[in-house]
Amino acid sequence: MDRTISLSRAARLVGTTRTEIQKKIQDGELMTFEGELRLSELLRVYPNTELEDNTMIEKVERLMKEAITKVPHDDGLPSAYTLHTRLKVITDELAQANADLYRYRTIIDQMHARMTEAESSGESISAVHTWFQRALNNPDIGTEYRKDIIARNHLLSLLAAHVRILPSGHDFFVDGADSLLEGGLKSGLALDYGCSNGNCGKCQARVLSGEVRQIKAYDYFLSEEEKEAGHILSCCYTPVTDVILETSEAHGAKDIPVQHIDARVKSIQALNDHITLLHLRTPRTRRLRFLAGQYANLSNSELEKTPISIASCPCDDMNIQFHVDMTQDTQLTHLVRNNSSIKDFRIDAPYGDFIMKEDSEHSDLLIAWGMGFAPIKSLAEHAMALDKAEDIHLYWFAKKGDHYLDNQCRAWEDALDNFHYHPIFLDEDEAFDAQQLEDLGSLRDYDIYISAPDARKTELKAYFESVGVPQGQIMSESTLGT
Numbered sequence: 001m002d003r004t005i006s007l008s009r010a011a012r013l014v015g016t017t018r019t020e021i022q023k024k025i026q027d028g029e030l031m032t033f034e035g036e037l038r039l040s041e042l043l044r045v046y047p048n049t050e051l052e053d054n055t056m057i058e059k060v061e062r063l064m065k066e067a068i069t070k071v072p073h074d075d076g077l078p079s080a081y082t083l084h085t086r087l088k089v090i091t092d093e094l095a096q097a098n099a100d101l102y103r104y105r106t107i108i109d110q111m112h113a114r115m116t117e118a119e120s121s122g123e124s125i126s127a128v129h130t131w132f133q134r135a136l137n138n139p140d141i142g143t144e145y146r147k148d149i150i151a152r153n154h155l156l157s158l159l160a161a162h163v164r165i166l167p168s169g170h171d172f173f174v175d176g177a178d179s180l181l182e183g184g185l186k187s188g189l190a191l192d193y194g195c196s197n198g199n200c201g202k203c204q205a206r207v208l209s210g211e212v213r214q215i216k217a218y219d220y221f222l223s224e225e226e227k228e229a230g231h232i233l234s235c236c237y238t239p240v241t242d243v244i245l246e247t248s249e250a251h252g253a254k255d256i257p258v259q260h261i262d263a264r265v266k267s268i269q270a271l272n273d274h275i276t277l278l279h280l281r282t283p284r285t286r287r288l289r290f291l292a293g294q295y296a297n298l299s300n301s302e303l304e305k306t307p308i309s310i311a312s313c314p315c316d317d318m319n320i321q322f323h324v325d326m327t328q329d330t331q332l333t334h335l336v337r338n339n340s341s342i343k344d345f346r347i348d349a350p351y352g353d354f355i356m357k358e359d360s361e362h363s364d365l366l367i368a369w370g371m372g373f374a375p376i377k378s379l380a381e382h383a384m385a386l387d388k389a390e391d392i393h394l395y396w397f398a399k400k401g402d403h404y405l406d407n408q409c410r411a412w413e414d415a416l417d418n419f420h421y422h423p424i425f426l427d428e429d430e431a432f433d434a435q436q437l438e439d440l441g442s443l444r445d446y447d448i449y450i451s452a453p454d455a456r457k458t459e460l461k462a463y464f465e466s467v468g469v470p471q472g473q474i475m476s477e478s479t480l481g482t
């Protein structure tokens with residue numbers, strides 16, 4: 001019963017977020033053991049965990065159906081429904097067997113203590129035997145073993161493999177048939193990679209424990225010695241079991257080379273009457289690796305290189321989004337306005353060091369001023385993908401009607417307990433008013449990210465420094481995107 005599980009697995013098991021679990025650990029409500037949680041400890045804090053939610057079961061069924069349709073048809077193969085039902089029966093039987101084992105081990109431990117006591121007190125063997133019979137018939141012994149929870153844990157292990165990265169200690173889940181690389185990127189990690197397609201070898205990793213399976217052919221040459229030592233390409237393998245992987249990650253902007261990628265226009269869409277979303281899609285084999293908050297230079301035959309902040313999350317490296325301020329009179333706005341004539345852009349990226357501080361334990365204060373929302377959106381999405389325990393406050397200073405993704409910000413706030421959205425409505429050229437931040441408490445407890453026009457950026461930085469926020473906790477960027 002008292003197995004240990006990762007925090008991510010614990011969150012899935014009791015149907016909460018990793019953030020909530022981490023908060024309970026920080027508050028001393030939950031105790032960890034070597035970075036993991038004992039199952040009994042988890043159930044002590046979440047005693048009412050129920051299995052009413054069938055989402056997981058449905059997901060198993062769907063995944064199995066998908067898997068079956070990919071297997072060449074074989075008349076002898078049971079249906080997905082049959083396989084799912086049998087799997088459920090086996091899982092329940094296994095959980096029951098574990099429950100019996102736990103109960104009998106508990107009785108044996110108690111029996112051992114009882115016999116030791118009898119030896120010193122001279123109690124008769126028949127009295128001990130009577131106690132033993134009663135213990136065997138006592139249904140209350142070992143009831144703290146929750147076989148429903150164990151069965152659920154088994155099903156979770158089937159659904160998504162848990163991956164721990166060394167040396168960083170970061171961890172994530174890989175759902176369905178995603179590659180190890182895809183799973184890591186979706187969880188907001190900056191794993192090293194290049195082509196995502198088995199050609200460059202930059203995603204090479206070493207499997208330290210667990211089993212992986214190749215899901216994609218690759219051209220990159222791995223020697224027999226490397227394969228023997230457990231080396232794989234994380235873009236071409238998926239985990240079969242929980243896995244510990246040795247691989248490298250980017251720790252800053254300098255770790256990611258500038259890439260030159262020809263991307264197609266996927267869509268051009270007005271977000272309000274003066275901001276337009278430019279959505280580019282890279283080729284499957286040439287995706288853009290970047291860190292949240294960075295910017296790109298866009299160009300094509302009709303556009304000189306134009307710097308513009310990336311407004312999307314690095315966890316989706318094929319779909320790159322930009323917010324274009326259509327009130328400006330520039331080559332880019334002309335092109336976007338006559339959108340039927342443009343099909344492609346060259347992306348040179350990534351640039352800039354307006355990026356999230358790695359492994360910081362401070363809460364995040366994200367400040368967007370007007371059009372400065374694009375890189376802040378990228379940072380917010382990245383912070384959410386990381387499932388950080390700390391609070392994330394987003395302050396968006398803009399004129400009425402200019403919070404052009406207000407609904408999205410409100411949806412984030414609704415979905416996440418630790419995300420707080422504060423739209424601030426400005427009059428024309430209104431200055432920054434520090435009172436608007438007074439609910440935050442000590443600003444020294446935050447990493448502060450400011451994206452604003454130059455003058456506002458300087459003003460905001462000066463204010464935060466004046467109230468004692470260390471310079472290393474203030475990151476800032478001038479608005480780009482015209």
Ligand code: FES
Nearest residue numbers: 194195196201235
């Ligand atoms: S990212 Fe290039 S081989 Fe995997």
